[in-house]
Amino acid sequence: MAMPLESPISFTNVGRIKWWQRGIFASQTGYVLLALAMLLVVMHFASPYFFTEGNMQNVAKNFSFIAIATLGVTFVIITGGIDLSVGSMMCFSAMITSMVMTELSAPGSPAGSLFVHMAADGKTVLANVPGLILLISILAGLGVALIAGLVNGFCIAVLGLSPFVTTLGMLSIVRGLGYVVSNGRGSFPGGPDADYFYALTSGDVLGVPVPFIYLVILALAMAVVLHHSSFGRHVFALGGNEKAAELTGIPVVRVKIEVYVICALAAGLQGIIISGWLGSAPANMATSYELNVIAAAVIGGANLAGGIGGPLGAIVGCVLLEVIRNGLVLAQVSSYWQQTLVGVIIILAVLVDRIRSRMT
Amino acid sequence: MTKAEATPVLELTGIGKEFGAIRALHGVDLQVQPGEVVGLMGDNGAGKSTLVKIIAGNFRPSHGEIRFAGNAVHFNRPVDARGVGIEVVYQDLALADNLTAAANVFLGRELKRRFGPLALLDHKAMAARALELFGELRSETRPDDLVKQMSGGQRQAVAIARTRLSNARLVMMDEPTAAISVRQVEQVLGLIHRLKEQGVAVMLISHRMPDVFAVCDRVIVMRRGEKRADKPIHQTSPEEVTALITGAKEAA
Numbered sequence: 001m002a003m004p005l006e007s008p009i010s011f012t013n014v015g016r017i018k019w020w021q022r023g024i025f026a027s028q029t030g031y032v033l034l035a036l037a038m039l040l041v042v043m044h045f046a047s048p049y050f051f052t053e054g055n056m057q058n059v060a061k062n063f064s065f066i067a068i069a070t071l072g073v074t075f076v077i078i079t080g081g082i083d084l085s086v087g088s089m090m091c092f093s094a095m096i097t098s099m100v101m102t103e104l105s106a107p108g109s110p111a112g113s114l115f116v117h118m119a120a121d122g123k124t125v126l127a128n129v130p131g132l133i134l135l136i137s138i139l140a141g142l143g144v145a146l147i148a149g150l151v152n153g154f155c156i157a158v159l160g161l162s163p164f165v166t167t168l169g170m171l172s173i174v175r176g177l178g179y180v181v182s183n184g185r186g187s188f189p190g191g192p193d194a195d196y197f198y199a200l201t202s203g204d205v206l207g208v209p210v211p212f213i214y215l216v217i218l219a220l221a222m223a224v225v226l227h228h229s230s231f232g233r234h235v236f237a238l239g240g241n242e243k244a245a246e247l248t249g250i251p252v253v254r255v256k257i258e259v260y261v262i263c264a265l266a267a268g269l270q271g272i273i274i275s276g277w278l279g280s281a282p283a284n285m286a287t288s289y290e291l292n293v294i295a296a297a298v299i300g301g302a303n304l305a306g307g308i309g310g311p312l313g314a315i316v317g318c319v320l321l322e323v324i325r326n327g328l329v330l331a332q333v334s335s336y337w338q339q340t341l342v343g344v345i346i347i348l349a350v351l352v353d354r355i356r357s358r359m360t
Numbered sequence: 361m362t363k364a365e366a367t368p369v370l371e372l373t374g375i376g377k378e379f380g381a382i383r384a385l386h387g388v389d390l391q392v393q394p395g396e397v398v399g400l401m402g403d404n405g406a407g408k409s410t411l412v413k414i415i416a417g418n419f420r421p422s423h424g425e426i427r428f429a430g431n432a433v434h435f436n437r438p439v440d441a442r443g444v445g446i447e448v449v450y451q452d453l454a455l456a457d458n459l460t461a462a463a464n465v466f467l468g469r470e471l472k473r474r475f476g477p478l479a480l481l482d483h484k485a486m487a488a489r490a491l492e493l494f495g496e497l498r499s500e501t502r503p504d505d506l507v508k509q510m511s512g513g514q515r516q517a518v519a520i521a522r523t524r525l526s527n528a529r530l531v532m533m534d535e536p537t538a539a540i541s542v543r544q545v546e547q548v549l550g551l552i553h554r555l556k557e558q559g560v561a562v563m564l565i566s567h568r569m570p571d572v573f574a575v576c577d578r579v580i581v582m583r584r585g586e587k588r589a590d591k592p593i594h595q596t597s598p599e600e601v602t603a604l605i606t607g608a609k610e611a612a
Contacts, residue, residue, distance in 0.1 A: 011500050228480040230470040233459070237467055240456030247454045248468035248522075249439040307458035 028301035028353040029313035035349075036320050043323065047330040055326070057209060061202075063315075063322035064211035065274055066289060070296045070314040071215075071222050072266025075259040077297055078226075080239040080306025081156065081163035083263045085170035087289035089145055090271025092178045094281035097141030097272050098189040099181065104133045105191020116192060127192040134193040134200075138272060145268025146261060148174055153257030171290065179283050186282035189275065201276020211273050218266075219311040226310060235259060239306030267293075295342060296321050299349045320345065367430045369394050369529050369561045370415065370446075375424035377410055384410040385585045388424070392530060397552060397562045399572035399593070402582035403605050408565050411582070412532055415563075416448045417441035429529065447523030451534040453515055455507050461514075462490035462503035465521045493521040497551050513544035520551050531555055532563040537571050549575050569598045583607055 043050040069086050076083045106112040107125055115133050116125050127133055148170060155166045189197050203210050226232035234255045237245040246252050275281040300317030302309030324345070325338050368391040377385040385407045392398050402408045413419045415426065417435030426433050428444050435441045438448070455464050466486045472479040490503040499517035507515060516536060523531045533552070537545045545568075552575045555562050566572050572579055573593060581589040581604040589596070589604045589612040596612070603609035 011502070016502065224480070228483075230472065230479075230481060233463060233467070233470055233481065236459055237456040237463075240458035241454065243452075244454035244456050244467070247438055247448075247450060249442065250468045307456070 026356075027308070027313075028349060028356075029310065029316060030301075031352055031356070032299060032301060032313070032320060032349055033316050036316055036323065039320070039323055039327070043327050043330070046327070049330055050327070053207070055330075057204070057207065059319075059322055059326050060212040061209040061277075062326070063318040064209065064215045065277070066270070066292050066296060066321075067215050067315055067318040068211070068218055068273070069267045069270040069289070069293045070300075070318050071218055071311055072263035072270075073290075073293050074297045074300075074302050074309045074311065074314045075222075075235060076163070076263045077294075077302040077304060078235050078239045078306060078309040079256060079259050080242065080304075081256070081259065082167060082294070082304065083152065083260060083267075084164065084167040084290050084294075085148065085152065085174055086263065086267040086270075086293050087286045087291075088171045088174040088178065089148060089264050089267035090274060090286040090289060091281065091283070092148070092174045092271070093141040093145045093268030094271035094275035094285060095178050095182055095187050095283070096144050097137045098187040098275060098281045100140040101133055101137035101193060101197065102187065102190040104136065105193070125192055131193060131196060133191060134196050137189075137193075141272050142265055142268050145264040149261035149264025150257065152264065153260035156260065157253040157256035175287075182281075182283050184283050186280055186285070188280045198276055198279075201273045211277075214269075214273070215315070219315055222311040231255065231258070236307060239303075239308070292321065292342075295346050299346055301349075301353070368392055368427075369429055371427040371430075372415075373425045373427070375411070375414060375421045375426070377414060377419060378422045383585055385414070385421075388582075388587050390580060390587060390590065392561045392563060394529065394561050395556055395559045396578065397556050397564060397576045399576035399579040400563055400565045400582065401567070401569075401572060401579060401601060401605060406582040406605070407585040408582050409534070410585075412448070412534060412563075412565055415441070415446060415530075416532060417446075442526070442528075445527065445529040447526070447528035447531045449516075449519045449523060449531065449533040449536055451536075451538065453519040455515060455518060457508040458506065460504050460506055461494075461501055461510070461518045461521075462487045464507055464518050465490045465493065465503075465525065467522070469525065489525075490521060493524050496524065497521060497554055499547065499551070511544065512540035513547045516540065516544065516548050517551065520548075520555075524555075528560060530561045530563065532565065534565045535567065536564070537566060537568055545571065569601065572601075573598060581605055581612075588612070 049055055069090060073083050073086055103109065104111055104115045105125060107116050107118050116127055118125060152166055152170055155161045156163050200210065205213060226235065234245065234250045237250060238252060238255055242252065271286060274286065278285070296317035297309065297314050298304060298317070299320055300313030300315070302313055321342060324341055325335065328335055328338055370392040372388055372390050375385055375388040388411060400408055400411070410419065414421050417438045417440050420436070428446070433444055456467065471482040471485045473482045487503040494501040494503070494517060497517050497520060499514060501510065501514045501517050507518060510518070536548050540548065549571060552562055552564065564572060564576060576593050578590065578592050579596060579601060580587060581601060583605065588610065591612060600609065600612060604612060
């Protein structure tokens with residue numbers, strides 16, 4: 001029932017907000033993006049090696065190694081939660097993936113005999129269906145991430161535990177399980193599908209590292225989900241005012257569980273990709289990466305109080321961290337300075353945003 | 361449903377509610393007619409909010425029956441009440457500051473367009489409908505502005521526009537004028553008049569006597585969990601209502 005308007009509203013008292021005071025221009029992401037652009041210019045003049053193809057590939061690859069997990073944790077941060085278990089999750093998923101791959105590729109074992117057979121020379125192991133082992137092992141790696149994400153989400157959304165404590169516990173649980181299943185030794189991807197695995201995780205397409213391609217695809221998907229689906233809208237509403245979200249009929253519990261599952265899956269995928277680049281999944285892999293991931297998200301403009309954040313910010317945060325690290329190396333500054341500098345930047349980024357919001 | 365004119369939109373009979381040993385409400389009967397503005401008054405602890413929360417589906421009554429437009433209804437959650445046409449404007453407005461006005465109006469019931477297997481938000485349609493609703497409410501509110509940047513009156517308009525999405529038949533407003541400026545109070549009372557013009561029944565829960573006397577057709581006074589008075593506004597006076605609220609006068 002649309003009521004006909006007797007007269008259209010005239011905005012006599014309410015001005016339009018200027019374009020530079022809204023959207024990305026008024027966000028921390030915008031300021032950090034500007035800072036990043038300036039940093040790139042400075043780097044260009046500071047080091048002739050910075051803008052070489054090799055170095056750019058290196059930078060793109062390195063920041064992609066934390067950026068996918070940062071996308072995931074950004075979902076959680078937007079709802080006003082936090083996930084500290086991403087570092088451990090990366091390791092555990094990678095470990096399960098390479099262990100399953102190795103297990104299924106052993107011709108003698110009961111599981112292996114279904115998937116592989118010996119070649120005529122009696123030494124080479126051949127896959128019955130090329131790629132099947134790879135698929136199953138990656139699904140296994142993501143499967144454990146899914147379970148951990150569900151447990152996180154259940155404890156937080158249904159049982160009402162604090163996200164910080166729940167995921168801190170999960171950090172320890174998952175890391176511990178990694179040590180248990182591998183006996184503390186870690187594991188290596190092996191068998192006939194290992195070559196596919198390396199191609200899919202650390203190869204490149206026309207000079208572009210594949211992790212970077214995955215990152216771009218996932219970031220675009222995330223942008224669509226956040227801004228053009230009702231799920232995304234509910235994620236923002238949850239971070240803005242959880243009580244309002246509940247009263248307006250948003251399925252708060254389901255949305256919360258979903259964001260923790262998304263975060264765990266992103267971390268799992270990230271871990272699998274890192275293990276392809278490392279060539280192994282050591283038991284201490286990605287230790288304390290959760291701090292880098294959360295730092296990147298926060299620098300990029302995700303607000304830990306909830307309600308603000310996005311894929312662009314997550315990527316900008318990761319790029320900034322990586323450019324600084326890379327720049328310090330090129331400038332022959334001890335890379336031990338990196339951590340200190342990252343800390344300064346986290347505080348600066350948040351400070352600038354605070355000053356800006358005071359001014360308007 | 362034959363005599364729709366005479367059927368009250370909301371009819372409560374013998375509503376009671378206990379929280380453990382505490383009796384919050386006892387034997388409340390009341391009726392609200394379509395297009396009627398009813399003021400619900402009472403001191404803190406008189407049972408107003410409990411009554412509102414029962415009608416809104418936050419609590420289930422311990423006793424009694426709720427009939428909505430002639431049919432008995434049982435609400436388990438606020439969404440159920442909204443489903444039959446009861447909308448609530450909460451005291452804190454239940455708005456998400458980080459979203460736009462249009463996003464808040466459509467929160468939880470977004471309009472979508474299908475793109476193959478995907479259902480994506482229809483931003484244009486939502487903004488257009490929100491602008492239309494703000495127009496009906498005579499509020500200068502832009503659908504694309506963030507609620508964070510809005511005045512109290514605009515925020516109120518957003519919260520009220522939300523109730524106009526689904527052709528609500530009863531809108532309950534919990535202290536809509538408690539926290540806003542004098543000029544904005546005028547706007548909100550204007551909004552209540554617009555709802556009434558469109559045949560919507562309004563229940564106004566308020567502490568502010570002048571507001572109740574300015575817009576209500578009838579006033580209901582609660583005290584100690586019971587209904588103490590239910591009178592047309594022109595047959596009573598602020599003095600009498602005050603006496604009823606404080607208990608200086610037992611009932612009227």
